[in-house]
Amino acid sequence: xxxxxxxxxxxxxxxxxxxxxxxxxxxxxxxxxxxxxxxxxxxxxxxxxxxxxxxxxxxxxxxxxxxxxxxxxxxxxxxxxxxxxxxxxxxxxxxxxxxxxxxxxxxxxxxxxxxxxxxxxxxxxxxxxxxxxxxxxxxxxxxxxxxxxxxxxxxxxxxxxxxxxxxxxxxxxxxxxxxxxxxxxxxxxxxxxxxxxxxxxxxxxxxxxxxxxxxxxxxxxxxxxxxxxxxxxxxxxxxxxxxxxxxxxxxxxxxxxxxxxxxxxxxxxxxxxxxxxxxxxxxxxxxxxxxxxxxxxxxxxxxxxxxxxxxxxxxxxxxxxxxxxxxxxxxxxxxxxxxxxxxxxxxxxxxxxxxxxxxxxx
Amino acid sequence: xxxxxxxxxxxxxxxxxxxxxxxxxxxxxxxxxxxxxxxxxxxxxxxxxxxxxxxxxxxxxxxxxxxxxxxxxxxxxxxxxxxxxxxxxxxxxxxxxxxxxxxxxxxxxxxxxxxxxxxxxxxxxxxxxxxxxxxxxxxxxxxxxxxxxxxxxxxxxxxxxxxxxxxxxxxxxxxxxxxxxxxxxxxxxxxxxxxxxxxxxxxxxxxxxxxxxxxxxxxxxxxxxxxxxxxxxxxxxxxxxxxxxxxxxxxxxxxxxxxxxxxxxxxxxxxxxxxxxxxxxxxxxxxxxxxxxxxxxxxxx
Numbered sequence: 321x322x323x324x325x326x327x328x329x330x331x332x333x334x335x336x337x338x339x340x341x342x343x344x345x346x347x348x349x350x351x352x353x354x355x356x357x358x359x360x361x362x363x364x365x366x367x368x369x370x371x372x373x374x375x376x377x378x379x380x381x382x383x384x385x386x387x388x389x390x391x392x393x394x395x396x397x398x399x400x401x402x403x404x405x406x407x408x409x410x411x412x413x414x415x416x417x418x419x420x421x422x423x424x425x426x427x428x429x430x431x432x433x434x435x436x437x438x439x440x441x442x443x444x445x446x447x448x449x450x451x452x453x454x455x456x457x458x459x460x461x462x463x464x465x466x467x468x469x470x471x472x473x474x475x476x477x478x479x480x481x482x483x484x485x486x487x488x489x490x491x492x493x494x495x496x497x498x499x500x501x502x503x504x505x506x507x508x509x510x511x512x513x514x515x516x517x518x519x520x521x522x523x524x525x526x527x528x529x530x531x532x533x534x535x536x537x538x539x540x541x542x543x544x545x546x547x548x549x550x551x552x553x554x555x556x557x558x559x560x561x562x563x564x565x566x567x568x569x570x571x572x573x574x575x576x577x578x579x580x581x582x583x584x585x586x587x588x589x590x591x592x593x594x595x596x597x598x599x600x601x602x603x604x605x606x607x608x609x610x611x612x613x614x615x616x617x618x619x620x621x622x623x624x625x626x627x628x629x630x631x632x633x634x635x636x637x638x639x640x641x642x643x644x645x646x647x648x649x650x651x652x653x654x655x656x657x658x659x660x661x662x663x664x665x666x667x668x669x670x671x672x673x674x675x676x677x678x679x680x681x682x
Numbered sequence: 683x684x685x686x687x688x689x690x691x692x693x694x695x696x697x698x699x700x701x702x703x704x705x706x707x708x709x710x711x712x713x714x715x716x717x718x719x720x721x722x723x724x725x726x727x728x729x730x731x732x733x734x735x736x737x738x739x740x741x742x743x744x745x746x747x748x749x750x751x752x753x754x755x756x757x758x759x760x761x762x763x764x765x766x767x768x769x770x771x772x773x774x775x776x777x778x779x780x781x782x783x784x785x786x787x788x789x790x791x792x793x794x795x796x797x798x799x800x801x802x803x804x805x806x807x808x809x810x811x812x813x814x815x816x817x818x819x820x821x822x823x824x825x826x827x828x829x830x831x832x833x834x835x836x837x838x839x840x841x842x843x844x845x846x847x848x849x850x851x852x853x854x855x856x857x858x859x860x861x862x863x864x865x866x867x868x869x870x871x872x873x874x875x876x877x878x879x880x881x882x883x884x885x886x887x888x889x890x891x892x893x894x895x896x897x898x899x900x901x902x903x904x905x906x907x908x909x910x911x912x913x914x915x916x917x918x919x920x921x922x923x924x925x926x927x928x929x930x931x932x933x934x935x936x937x938x939x940x941x942x943x944x945x946x947x948x949x950x951x952x953x954x955x956x957x958x959x960x961x962x963x964x965x966x967x968x969x970x971x972x973x974x975x976x977x978x979x980x981x982x983x
Binding site: 392393394413414415419420421423424425427429430431440441443444445488489492 | 881883884886887888889890891892893894897901902905906
């Protein structure tokens with residue numbers, strides 16, 4: 321892939337485009353957006369570094385897409401400022417911002433062929449035709465679609481349309497590329513392949529990518545940093561590992577990966593304190609009742625109520641003594657489906673290291 | 683019993699298809715195509731001059747007659763009027779349709795569409811006569827023009843050869859105004875439907891890629907709405923070509939195709955010539971559609 325990409329000659333852009341070396345690529349300063357009574361985005365603060373692959377993750381209706389649309393200029397913030405390389409762009413129309421978008425439905429122009437679609441940004445800026453064609457050629461090579469120039473979008477597969485949409489945006493050398501759930505319409509295999517390609521492409525061209533998704537796995541796979549949105553607010557910003565290992569709130573713990581949230585009496589009985597904590601299913605050990613509990617660990621007994629064999633690993637639902645239940649995941653290193661299914665109904669002892677417990681706020 | 687019938691039909695899907703398609707297809711072929719073919723056949727017959735009887739023999743005499751100098755003028759006059767009306771309707775309809783499709787709230791949209799189509803509920807004859815009164819020499823329009831001190835301009839327009847006349851209600855200019863009004867809904871609705879189908883994301887994408895609103899309109903909106911404009915223009919153009927009521931009420935002594943057909947088949951009793959004159963608009967529409975296809979009007983369909 322790298323050899324393919326290196327031949328394409330895309331400007332990395334970092335030096336020539338940047339107006340202010342020290343300013344972040346994109347900054348949100350107390351940005352809010354209300355639609356009538358609804359607070360789609362509520363006082364969001366963000367700093368996105370130059371050249372970063374930044375994901376906005378959250379369930380639908382959490383405000384992530386509205387944020388993206390405000391960066392692109394399709395919506396104007398109700399209050400607050402959006403800074404692009406230090407310049408306030410809050411009130412600029414989309415066509416005066418050096419930002420490009422890859423739309424969820426790709427939004428390719430159906431009456432133009434691939435070449436005309438990709439050249440569109442250059443065409444409206446009256447770039448001479450010869451240069452336009454040369455750059456389209458480079459772009460087609462970059463997204464591995466050489467030879468497709470004369471096709472109409474309707475003659476392309478979903479993955480190919482996706483690449484055309486990418487090329488159409490990247491040909492303008494944007495300061496920031498916005499991607500609105502671009503992989504949502506693709507099937508699983510293609511999606512995983514495109515995740516790898518997108519990440520490689522981003523590193524190659526060096527442009528800041530802002531990627532909106534509701535798929536936590538996608539965000540963890542590709543991002544340098546993630547902002548997690550919920551109900552118009554940013555719950556946490558951090559690297560994938562930080563978000564996964566140190567969830568700041570119970571929402572983050574529940575949304576990213578699976579998490580057991582333990583509250584009330586159960587939590588008190590296990591830890592001896594009045595706290596709410598989360599524990600990842602893969603950190604919990606499933607042991608026999610006679611087994612000893614290692615140092616610095618919590619333990620609790622329960623009955624296995626459900627066993628789901630998933631090939632790579634098995635998921636157990638354990639009902640705890642005195643109420644509540646925990647999900648436990650174990651890799652199938654030595655066991656077979658026959659072995660694990662026998663565990664159902666057995667009494668077991670669960671234990672986990674105290675360091676894996678995350679105390680969370682509400 | 684009913685169950686046996688449904689089982690019988692379930693096992694024979696092709697039969698169901700023909701049972702459902704048969705009646706409408708038969709109607710299409712017999713009533714629509716049949717009468718058109720009948721017309722075509724009649725246009726190749728001719729009228730025996732002494733007896734005034736139709737001779738049922740294949741001949742091109744009627745066609746030769748239908749393109750004599752007088753009739754050629756009629757065809758040209760009617761086509762020019764149809765083209766002018768179509769152009770005016772397209773120019774008026776587009777902004778209206780654009781507003782309805784892209785800006786109006788759902789509630790307002792319903793009301794606007796109803797108000798566009800409401801005139802179609804009343805008799806077309808009544809509306810033409812209403813316009814005749816509006817455009818009359820002592821009518822409300824000339825009163826209003828006088829109020830604006832623009833009467834000299836109106837008089838100057840009415841003195842222009844070809845479009846003028848003794849008053850607006852008796853001139854090609856008046857006919858143009860009435861035609862444009864009468865067929866406007868037929869232009870608005872198809873354009874609105876076409877614009878409705880242009881996804882908002884395409885317009886956003888265009889502006890995202892740096893296109894100013896004017897560029898977006900020229901390069902994205904207009905090409906995608908063009909099939910709607912063509913559909914609308916088929917209505918306005920062909921309806922103007924065939925109409926005889928407006929020329930009859932507002933025109934002068936110069937005939938339009940509809941009037942010619944009306945008088946040939948009625949008082950003249952020359953059905954073959956009327957049929958041949960009717961083929962004129964059919965041929966013109968076919969040519970028009972071919973040109974529209976060449977211009978790429980149907981590419982985005």
